[in-house]
Amino acid sequence: MTLKLRYIFIILLILTVSLFSQSDDRLEIVATDSTDMRQISTPDGPLIELINNVHLRQEKTEMFCEHVRWWKDKGELIIETDVRIYDEGKELFADFVYYYLDDKIYKAKGNVILKDSVRQINAEQIQ
Secondary structure, rough: OOOOHHHHHHHHHHHHHHHHHOOOOOOOEOOOOOEEEOOEEEOOOEEEEEEEEEEEOOOEEEEEEEEEEEEOOOOOEEEEEEEEEOOOOOEEEEEEEEEEEOOOOEEEEEEEEEEOOOOOOEEEEEE
């Protein structure tokens, strides 16, 4: 795929996914190396899957990882592999994060590091 086609695809992907967002706090796909967005029907509703260098944004929260599964109707994401989340002075690093869009709640597991300007917490799991 040529570089120009890749950029066009990424722009279309971003526009398509942002249209599916259900709240005013839209989840935006900023970038991904995924050459195709997989959308799969599941018992829990439509699932969008993104792989490789994924960058998401919701308001001031920036999320980076290698693999995302997003159940649009439920407003739930599973963010996996090299997860880095930056949110107004806080940083969260983990192997695996459940994220609930509407409530903006994170449940992080595996090699979790939570930092702010004063302290750092290391744990196997944080909610």
